[in-house]
Structure formats: structure tokens, C-alpha cells
Amino acid sequence: MIEQAGEESVFRNRNLVEPDTIIDRDRIVGRDDQLRTVVSNLRKVLNENRPPNLLLYGPAGTGKSLIFDAVARQIRDISKNRGYEFGTLRINCQNLRSLDEAVYALVREAAHDLNEEIGVARHGVSTSTKYDRLYDLLDEGYDSVVFVLDEIDLLLGRRSSSSEPAYSDLIYQLSRASIESIDIQVSVAALTNDPEFMNNLDARAESSFNPRDIPFSDYDANQLQEILRNREDAFIQDALSEDVIPLTSAFAAQSHGDARKAIDLLRKAGDVANENGDLTVTENHVREAQEDVETDRSLKLVEGLTTQKKISLYATAAVAEFGKSGSTTASSRVAFPVYQFLTDVLDADGRTRETFNNYVREVGTYGQLDHERKSLGGKQGGGMYLMYEFKRDPGEIKKRLEQDERIADLSHHEDGLKRVIQAQKRNFAEN
Numbered sequence: 001m002i003e004q005a006g007e008e009s010v011f012r013n014r015n016l017v018e019p020d021t022i023i024d025r026d027r028i029v030g031r032d033d034q035l036r037t038v039v040s041n042l043r044k045v046l047n048e049n050r051p052p053n054l055l056l057y058g059p060a061g062t063g064k065s066l067i068f069d070a071v072a073r074q075i076r077d078i079s080k081n082r083g084y085e086f087g088t089l090r091i092n093c094q095n096l097r098s099l100d101e102a103v104y105a106l107v108r109e110a111a112h113d114l115n116e117e118i119g120v121a122r123h124g125v126s127t128s129t130k131y132d133r134l135y136d137l138l139d140e141g142y143d144s145v146v147f148v149l150d151e152i153d154l155l156l157g158r159r160s161s162s163s164e165p166a167y168s169d170l171i172y173q174l175s176r177a178s179i180e181s182i183d184i185q186v187s188v189a190a191l192t193n194d195p196e197f198m199n200n201l202d203a204r205a206e207s208s209f210n211p212r213d214i215p216f217s218d219y220d221a222n223q224l225q226e227i228l229r230n231r232e233d234a235f236i237q238d239a240l241s242e243d244v245i246p247l248t249s250a251f252a253a254q255s256h257g258d259a260r261k262a263i264d265l266l267r268k269a270g271d272v273a274n275e276n277g278d279l280t281v282t283e284n285h286v287r288e289a290q291e292d293v294e295t296d297r298s299l300k301l302v303e304g305l306t307t308q309k310k311i312s313l314y315a316t317a318a319v320a321e322f323g324k325s326g327s328t329t330a331s332s333r334v335a336f337p338v339y340q341f342l343t344d345v346l347d348a349d350g351r352t353r354e355t356f357n358n359y360v361r362e363v364g365t366y367g368q369l370d371h372e373r374k375s376l377g378g379k380q381g382g383g384m385y386l387m388y389e390f391k392r393d394p395g396e397i398k399k400r401l402e403q404d405e406r407i408a409d410l411s412h413h414e415d416g417l418k419r420v421i422q423a424q425k426r427n428f429a430e431n
């Protein structure tokens with residue numbers, strides 16, 4: 001099996017359909033206007049002038065990083081040959097919680113690029129000491145630097161209601177660095193999905209940043225097709241059947257024309273073909289890959305539920321999973337006492353039967369399960385109950401819920417859980 005997988009693959013160069021692979025300039029499809037604008041601004045570096053600040057904005061996966069990085073790499077190579085040190089220092093602001101963290105991340109980038117010590121402690125020193133270290137490193141190592149601030153709108157910092165977001169401060173300081181703090185040429189390129197970003201900057205930051213705007217729009221299905229066709233050589237010859245690229249592009253165009261999603265989906269379709277031992281990627285492989293993507297997206301929603309809703313869903317999924325083999329259904333009459341057992345195990349509050357059912361039904365609206373109202377007939381004094389039917393493997397949902405450390409404990413009680421479920425099922429069937 002392993003040997004087979006090693007020998008036969010639809011891929012010749014799978015890297016080409018990995019979204020983070022750096023691609024050559026000749027693989028870039030379209031985006032001529034944006035390329036021209038970035039080139040005309042960054043080429044000022046070649047005359048040893050400071051390039052203007054730039055704001056690249058548009059939805060995710062529309063080529064902002066690709067275009068900027070491709071041009072910056074070329075400028076860097078030409079400059080280096082001429083003995084002029086041009087560099088870009090990139091940080092992604094998504095996971096940075098404060099201005100201080102952002103400045104430290106820039107110090108770390110510069111030190112890494114220049115092969116120097118970071119030279120400043122992460123904690124326990126002021127942000128201005130970090131700025132000083134940053135400027136020292138830059139003065140020593142470069143003639144010109146562009147700070148690339150990806151997802152800049154997410155650098156909010158720990159704000160009181162009256163204070164400005166951290167990105168305003170960072171942009172203000174960095175775009176003034178050339179004037180006040182440093183001898184080399186410095187400018188800022190900010191990347192964001194938010195077209196209104198400039199409206200959120202305070203007046204001070206706005207006036208010192210004053211960028212050239214470079215907008216990026218969604219790709220349509222035809223543009224996505226072209227992008228994918230330009231990477232067809234990731235696959236062995238004739239591995240892609242005719243309808244694969246059009247279908248992949250059509251799916252990705254539905255999710256905001258994101259090229260990253262299109263490339264991901266094409267790679268996943270190839271993986272599905274490999275898993276099935278097929279040497280041709282077909283429409284069915286694309287559909288299967290797309291289903292996996294959707295499953296994963298809706299499972300992610302499960303991670304955001306409150307603990308009570310997670311316990312309710314866990315109980316219901318366990319009843320379905322530990323029922324008859326391959327079963328996807330769970331009766332509320334069985335699932336509710338199982339939920340009570342789980343709240344006892346976790347020492348959590350117990351909710352009423354009605355609230356429990358409301359929680360599980362609510363999860364249904366995220367696409368995990370359906371419910372049907374059923375009558376007990378003459379059983380248990382009559383009355384109604386709900387029959388839940390999972391649309392996908394309930395075991396997978398349970399595993400996803402166990403990623404929450406409060407729920408993870410339940411996986412150590414599987415034997416007890418199975419016993420309770422069996423007892424409740426017997427009880428339900430006998431009455």
C-alpha cells in the first residue's frame with residue numbers, strides 16, 4: 001500500500017499547487033495594472049530614492065502578497081548586484097495583540113534577515129527600547145527598507161474605548177522613521193481586506209502615511225481558470241480530465257473568487273484521486289474534495305459553541321455513534337439522559353429537557369443534523385420526541401468537540417458512556 005502510494009501519483013510537482021509556494025513571475029496571471037503600479041513605485045529604490053507608502057487592499061486570495069513580493073524580490077536582486085541593500089520586513093498582524101508585540105516582531109524579522117542577535121528582551125522592556133533596537137539594526141544592515149504590514153486592520157491592540165487602535169500608532173511611527181529616527185530610506189506597504197481602512201486611521205497617521213492606493217478585486221471563474229491552467233504542470237501529463245479546472249474554478253468563484261481556495265481545491269482533488277489509486281483526476285474527485293472543504297468549514301462552527309451546547313451535541317452524537325454500526329440517528333429520549341450523565345461527569349449545570357432540545361436543534365441550523373418530530377404512540381404514556389439524524393459521521397463531530405479541553409475529559413469516560421447509552425436504549429425500546 002505504502003509502496004504503491006510512493007510510486008503512483010497524479011502529481012509531478014505538488015508544490016506548485018500549494019498556496020504558499022513562491023511562484024515565478026511568469027506564473028502570475030493578469031493583474032497587469034497592479035504589477036505596473038507596484039513596479040513604478042518600488043523602482044525608485046533603484047535610483048536610491050525612498051519609495052512611496054503603499055496600501056494594497058482587496059478580498060482574501062486576490063494576489064496582494066503575490067504581486068508585492070514578486071516585484072520586491074526583483075528589486076532586491078537588482079539592488080544587491082549594484083551594492084545597494086534593499087530589504088522588506090514582513091509581519092502578519094493577525095496574531096499580534098499589541099503595538100509592543102508588533103514592534104518586537106519587526107525586530108525579530110530584521111535580526112533574522114540580517115543574521116544578527118535579536119538584542120532586546122521580549123518582555124519587561126519598553127516599546128521605545130524595541131523601536132531603538134529596530135532602528136539600530138536597520139541602520140547597520142540596509143540602505144532601504146519597506147515594512148510590509150499584512151492584515152494591518154487586525155492590529156487593534158489592547159484598547160480602552162477612548163484610545164486609538166494600535167495600527168494607527170505603528171503606521172504613524174514607521175512612516176515618520178526616515179524623518180526622525182533613522183538614516184536609511186524607510187517606507188510602509190500595508191495590506192488589508194478592508195476597503196475602508198483609511199477611514200479608520202487617526203488624522204495624524206493618515207497624513208504621515210498618505211499612501212498610493214492599489215485596489216485588488218475578486219477573480220471571476222474565468223480568471224481562476226487561467227490561474228489554474230498556468231499550474232497544470234503540477235500534474236503528470238493528461239492527469240486532469242477536461243472538466244476538472246472549470247468545475248474547480250466555478251466552486252472557488254462561489255466563495256468570493258479567492259485564488260488560494262481554487263488552488264487548494266485543485267490540490268485536494270488530486271489527493272482524493274491518489275487516495276483512490278486513480279491516475280486521472282475527474283469531476284467526482286473535485287466534488288468529493290469540495291464536500292470535504294464544506295464539512296471542515298461547518299465543523300469549525302462547532303468549535304465556537306458554548307460549553308452547554310457542546311455537551312448537548314456531544315451526548316447526541318455519542319448516542320448515534322454507539323448505536324447500531326453505521327447509525328447516524330439519535331432519539332431525544334435517549335440523548336437527554338445521556339446529556340444528564342455527561343453534565344454530572346463534568347460537574348456542569350444541567351439544563352431542562354426542553355433547553356437541551358433547543359440547543360441540539362440550533363446546531364442543526366449549522367448544517368450538522370436534521371430533526372423529525374415523532375410520536376411515542378402508546379409507549380411511555382404517549383407523547384412526542386425528536387429523532388435527530390446526523391448528516392455526517394457523528395464520531396467526527398465528537399472528535400472535533402474533544403478539541404475543547406473542557407470536553408476532552410469525556411473521552412476518558414467512554415466505557416461508562418457506552419453503558420449509559422445501552423441502558424437508556426433498552427429502556428426506550430422496552431417501554
Ligand SMILES: Nc1ncnc2c1ncn2[C@@H]1O[C@H](COP(=O)(O)OP(=O)(O)OP(=O)(O)O)[C@@H](O)[C@H]1O
Nearest residue numbers: 019027028029060061062063064065066227259260
Ligand atoms: N494572479 C495570480 N496568478 C497566479 N496565482 C495567483 C494569482 N493571484 C493569487 N494567486 C495565488 O493565490 C494564492 C493567494 O494569493 P495572495 O497570497 O497574493 O493573496 P492575498 O490577496 O495576499 O490574500 P490574503 O489577504 O488572504 O493574504 C497564492 O498562492 C498565489 O500564488
